[in-house]
Amino acid sequence: MAILEVSHIEKHFGATQVLSDISFTLEEGQALSIIGSSGSGKTTLLRCLNFLERPSGGSIAVRGETLFDAADPKTHSEREIRSKRLHFGLVFQNFNLFPQYTALQNVTLARELMAKEKGGESKESIEQAGRALLEQMGLADRAEHYPHQLSGGQQQRVAIARALALKPDILCFDEPTSALDPELTGEVLQVIRTLAEQQVTMIIVTHEMAFARDVADRAIFMDAGVIVEQGDARQVIDHPSQARTQQFLARYQEQ
Ligand SMILES: Nc1ncnc2c1ncn2[C@@H]1O[C@H](COP(=O)(O)OP(=O)(O)OP(=O)(O)O)[C@@H](O)[C@H]1O
Ligand SMILES: [Mg+2]
Incomplete structure (x- = not known):
């Protein structure tokens, strides 16, 4: 069974149709790259998958469970959307780290809030997991640094660790390297490449064509x-x- 099943997604903003009849599936452990020119709807699609936008039509299922169906208002409640969002991790172009928190705090914050709400994990174990993720990103010695003390490439790797901390089923990247200088691009692409080798299920919107071809199993052109x-x-x-x-x-x- 596919881990992700996207069926006939539509999105319009007012009279402007931005996505039309978007359907695809993704198998567990596979990486999908999405390519296409500016304005083709790539970010909007990722935002729909992460429930940051509500699709105007279609449905989204993860592991066979329908998370969203435009035709079924029961799947639209705000309360439910929050927990559904946990199926997806999203890494943005501009990192979007919290400037007032250290690298480690950025990684652990959401999980700590969840533990507070639902109980379970101790602060110590969350912190230990956060440090392990930073180490995996090659940032063991940067845990106590604030975002402004980190390079763009380091900030993006913190953002990847933060997304992984919530153990999403599917990790989404929206042009993860387009705000970076070429020499910093390589270190972030290497981290994503390693995640792909570890069979993390991923969707990567990118303008790096060689990367899109070599790292991904599947590709979509929009x-x-x-x-x-x-x-x-x-x-x-x-x-x-x-x-x-x-x-x-x-x-x-x-070029
Ligand atoms: N909130 C919004 N309201 C109205 N129109 C929007 C909104 N968000 C996106 N759009 C429009 O939807 C279209 C697709 O935008 P989107 O950002 O998804 O493209 P993209 O493929 O990610 O482009 P880029 O490669 O430049 O990031 C554009 O025409 C954009 O202007
Ligand atoms: Mg975009």
Whole structure:
């Protein structure tokens, strides 16, 4: 069974249709890259999956459980949305760390709040898990640093640790390296590559075409709010079948 099943998602803002009939599935342990030009709807799609936007149509299921169905208002309640969000982790382009908290606090905060609400985990065990995640990101010696004391690449790796701390079923990245200098891009891509090797289920929106092809199992090319082409990542990126995909990728080859 697919870990994620997205069926016929629609999204419009007022009269503007931003996503049309978006359907795809993702298998557990696989990575999916989403490519496409600016304004094609990539961020909106990730925001719909993370319930930061409510889709206007369609449904989203994780491990066979329907989390959202536009046709079923029972799945729309705000109370439920909060817990459903835990199925997804989201890493943003601009890191979005809390500036007033250390790297470690950024990683542990949400889990501590959850433990306070639901009981269970001790502060010590949450902190230990947070330190282990920072170590996994190559940041063991930066735990007590504040975001402004970290490079962009380090901040993004803290953001990845923070997303992993909540043990999401699916980790989503929205252009995780586009705010970084080339030399810092490499360290973040390496971390994501390692996660892919560890079979963390991921969706990666990126403009790094070689990365999208090499790290992902599957790829989707979006244009003007629709999926133009999807399939095996190497096939889509090296041998696209659709003219629009070919035109888009040709721009990257010219550079
Ligand atoms: N809150 C909103 N209200 C109205 N229109 C919006 C809103 N959010 C996004 N849009 C529009 O939806 C379209 C898709 O935007 P989106 O940010 O999803 O594109 P994108 O593929 O992520 O682009 P980029 O590569 O530049 O990040 C754009 O035309 C955008 O202007
Ligand atoms: Mg975007």
